[in-house]
Amino acid sequence: MARPLEMLIIDDDTKYVESLHEDAQRSQILLTHKSNLEDGQLFLKSSKARKLSGVILDVVCMTSKDDEVAKSSFITEALDFFAREASHLPVVILTGEPDQYKNLSELFKRKKVYSKGRDEEEMLLFLKEEALKLDRVKTINKYKDIFEIIEEFFDADTEDALINCLRSLNTSDKTQINNNLACIRRLQEKIYTELNKSKPDWVPIECIEGDVKVKAILRHLREGNRVDKKTDNFAKSIYEPASDYGAHQNRSQASPVSKYTVHSAAYALLDLFLWFKEVVSEEG
Numbered sequence: 569m570a571r572p573l574e575m576l577i578i579d580d581d582t583k584y585v586e587s588l589h590e591d592a593q594r595s596q597i598l599l600t601h602k603s604n605l606e607d608g609q610l611f612l613k614s615s616k617a618r619k620l621s622g623v624i625l626d627v628v629c630m631t632s633k634d635d636e637v638a639k640s641s642f643i644t645e646a647l648d649f650f651a652r653e654a655s656h657l658p659v660v661i662l663t664g665e666p667d668q669y670k671n672l673s674e675l676f677k678r679k680k681v682y683s684k685g686r687d688e689e690e691m692l693l694f695l696k697e698e699a700l701k702l703d704r705v706k707t708i709n710k711y712k713d714i715f716e717i718i719e720e721f722f723d724a725d726t727e728d729a730l731i732n733c734l735r736s737l738n739t740s741d742k743t744q745i746n747n748n749l750a751c752i753r754r755l756q757e758k759i760y761t762e763l764n765k766s767k768p769d770w771v772p773i774e775c776i777e778g779d780v781k782v783k784a785i786l787r788h789l790r791e792g793n794r795v796d797k798k799t800d801n802f803a804k805s806i807y808e809p810a811s812d813y814g815a816h817q818n819r820s821q822a823s824p825v826s827k828y829t830v831h832s833a834a835y836a837l838l839d840l841f842l843w844f845k846e847v848v849s850e851e852g
Contacts, residue, residue: 570709571719572598573699575622578608578646579662580629580638588688595692597622604630605646612653615724620657621699623650624691627663627681647679658698660691707731714838717845726758737834740827746813748830752837753810756803759844760785766848770794782807799843802836809833 573596579585580603592599600616602608611617629642643661650659664684682691699705708715711734718727733751736744757780764771772788775781786803789795795803810833813825 570596570712571715572596573621573696573705574598574600574619575624575695575699576600576602576608576611576617576620577624577626578602578605578629579624579626580604581626581664584664584684591688592692595696597692597696599624604633604635605642605649606632608646609649609653612650617654618724618728620654621702621705622695623654623657623659624695625650625659625661627661627665656702658695660695662691703735704731707734710734711838714841717841721762721844721848722758726755729755733830733834737831738827745825745827745830749810749813749825749833752806752830752833755837756806756810756840757782759840763844763847770847782811795843799840802839806833806836806840 572593575592575597577585577588577599579601582601582603585599585601589599600611600620602611612620625643625646626638627643628638628640629646630637631639631642631645647659647661650657659679661679661681662684663681680691680694682688700709708731714730715727718730729751733748733755736748739745739748760771760780760782761776764773764776770789770792771785775785775788782803786795786800786807790800809825809829813829
């Protein structure tokens with residue numbers, strides 16, 4: 569099952585939003601509710617918004633948390649804000665006034681307009697279809713087993729870094745190739761840092777204090793017979809090119825790096841995440 573899609577709804581009708589929650593969950597959509605534009609703007613600028621894949625806007629709503637009545641200017645302000653700050657997200661308009669539907673559809677020709685109490689199923693289907701086209705969502709769904717591990721054991725920054733790397737695997741831009749390799753090196757280090765938390769005898773604390781000492785960690789794992797040959801080879805195949813061409817960008821070496829170098833290191837890294845999950849799931 570794919571990860572639920574997270575979407576923002578700005579609407580001051582709490583009871584309506586509560587009823588919409590149930591419909592959304594059946595479509596594998598999780599709604600975050602804000603009752604005014606100001607709170608919606610604050611949420612979008614927070615770290616929690618990184619997972620957003622769609623926005624639902626009431627046509628008449630409060631613009632400020634201090635407002636006591638809804639404003640007709642809300643929808644124009646809200647559309648301008650999301651066009652400026654989150655242009656990649658699908659945005660729909662929701663109206664509880666049937667008489668407004670035709671006028672709104674003509675006024676906002678580039679946005680989908682839906683009627684409350686009538687179009688919820690159609691609206692959620694549209695939002696889901698559009699969300700599944702987003703690069704972030706496509707990447708997570710493509711590597712679903714890996715991102716399940718990330719979500720369970722790692723932080724949001726790790727997820728973002730891996731998504732950004734996987735999205736740009738096919739670039740031939742030399743700077744991006746070096747950046748990707750540097751990112752892969754940091755993610756490998758993150759695996760060992762997290763492994764220390766559950767298996768400190770596998771990754772001793774002195775190996776992760778200050779700079780993460782990957783070579784010492786690999787040697788410690790080999791000497792303790794805690795890693796199979798394939799995983800050990802993969803770990804070295806990540807560390808060496810990622811260190812030489814990413815972290816240190818040692819371009820004096822004879823063999824130039826290419827996007828396929830990044831592919832090799834990235835897929836070895838994904839295998840290392842699978843190994844990490846197997847190790848930390850072991851009892852004892």
